[in-house]
Amino acid sequence: MSELAERRRPGRPRKERGAASARSAILRAAADEFAERGYEAASLRAVARRAGVDSALVHHYFDGKADLFAATLEVPLRPDRVLDVVLAGPRDRVGESLVRYILERLDDEKSARRMVVVLRTVLGSGPGTRMVREFLQREVLSKLASLSDAPDASLRGELAAAQLVGIMMTRYALQVEPIASTPAEDLARRVGPVLQWHLFGDPDAPVS
Template sequence: MSEVAERRGPGRPRKERGGASTRSAILRAAADEFAERGYEAASLRAIARRAGVDSALVHHYFDGKADLFAATLEAPLRPDRVLEVVLAGPRDAVGESLVRYLLERLDDEKSARRMVVILRTVLGGGPGTRMVREFLTREVLSKLAALSGRADADLRAELAAAQLVGLMVTRYALRVEPIAGAPVDDLARRVGPVVQWHLFGEPGSRLDGVASPGE
């Protein structure tokens, strides 16, 4: 696929600098824009102006704002894409599938190290906390909430997310045993039903009586 031609202008990078330089300029501009304005308020057009490139180039290198945001974080996985994969399977296995998918992709030393850096950034407060929170709210929690269709859908989604984040912090950041060394399948079988219950179960009901979607 041919590269979209850059429109030269004041401060715009020269075409001969190459795709790698242009992509890096966009990433630097995006990192600054997200830090200053947050995920919600940042726009691809504003990022293009800050990078000194035509907005078409941003779309050339990145699928959209979520893709660009994940690239600035160097995230080992896309939380919003995780949901797409999980929801392609049975709805009554959403919880277990979510846990298994996350852990299988983070049980790589490089991926785990990067996720720990991101978690520390989020928990440390400041601009990083705000922009990641807004990203998760728009791209992940809203989609999780839509699954239940209940009046308390937002709370259900946040409780399910809290379970997943807690598991990641315990396994990869704190490395608490035996969770840190437990097999993925074991954790998926144990934690998955809890996530499923938060999303679909009835408050006050037994955990082993998790309601399937539509029941």
């Protein structure tokens, strides 16, 4: 093969191949770091050392630890970012907006399959369970809890999260009918007020 033909051989540019290789190395290192140390104790600096790259390169590819963790698990939905979007809307529709946003994005078949894998990791045992739970605690539950200044804010956040996980399990993992085939908008209208009550309702008020 001539030198000119060699230069013209199809394929990704060398710079692109190098970038993909560096990103892959970071993801492999992150998977090991999270598995060994858990989400809370892992750091981007430690991931960079394990991958043999500068920590600035990790920040170049990933916005932060939550972003890197989500990429490591190939999560189809970033729960921390979901909350940022939902909380930008009306406070009195947080529950409904949260259910609608999540279900509309998970109703894609590929996203649903991947989310089932993540949910099964959470419900299983071992390092995968630990790191997912720590991620949810820090990036999701704490933000939900911060919506209320009530003394039971943490319990409110955990109950709301439990409701969401339950819907995702029955709809995507167990595929229980008619929940599995009910339009996302209908589920948001029915389940949203329950989340709203968990987050902001008065538990001492009589049930009407």
